[in-house]
Amino acid sequence: MSGRQFIPVRIAVLTVSDTRTLATDVSGQTLADRVAEAGHLLSARKIVTDDIRAIRHVIRDWANRSDVDAMITTGGTGLTGRDVTIEAVRPLFEKEIDGFGTLFHMVSFPKIGTSTIQSRATAGVMKGKYIFCLPGSPGACRDGWDLILKAQLDYTHKPCNFVEIMPRLEEHLQRGKGG
Numbered sequence: 001m002s003g004r005q006f007i008p009v010r011i012a013v014l015t016v017s018d019t020r021t022l023a024t025d026v027s028g029q030t031l032a033d034r035v036a037e038a039g040h041l042l043s044a045r046k047i048v049t050d051d052i053r054a055i056r057h058v059i060r061d062w063a064n065r066s067d068v069d070a071m072i073t074t075g076g077t078g079l080t081g082r083d084v085t086i087e088a089v090r091p092l093f094e095k096e097i098d099g100f101g102t103l104f105h106m107v108s109f110p111k112i113g114t115s116t117i118q119s120r121a122t123a124g125v126m127k128g129k130y131i132f133c134l135p136g137s138p139g140a141c142r143d144g145w146d147l148i149l150k151a152q153l154d155y156t157h158k159p160c161n162f163v164e165i166m167p168r169l170e171e172h173l174q175r176g177k178g179g
Helices: 026-037 052-063 085-092 098-118 138-152 162-168
Strands: 010-016 041-048 070-074 122-126 129-134
Touching: 010 026, 010 052, 026 041, 026 070, 026 138, 041 052, 052 070, 052 085, 052 129, 070 138, 085 122, 085 129, 098 122, 098 138, 129 138
Parallel strands: 010 041, 010 070, 070 129
Antiparallel strands: 122 129
């Protein structure tokens, strides 16, 4: 036991797909279910098409909401012409979490072998909020949540986690104010 009390994180889930609806969005539902099962709060859930402007619009909107601490996207991380989630989101990052993609490949390699190379899973920080971009398959969402995000979004996880540094994600904005 860590001695720390669990802190629920407010998480929004965005599915990027030209073909999914809420009724057929298994990946988004997988994430939404896991968010709730872990004791976090699902702040929002949406589906948008594989369109850079549409993706950015939702991410910017959620980044400005006080009830969102983190965003998880699913879909659009591959290599085809329609896979544009990374192109939409990466320019919005103030800081990229370089190790996220590396760790994602490490946890998916034992399951799908070298096929993991086709994913451009990534993560970063924007306006003090985390953004995690996962592939669109339910298996990738399970792996990303179960093997990475569940622990890192749990304040009781040691030696460190994303929750404990959340209050300091925007401290660079304070430096010019006498700090």
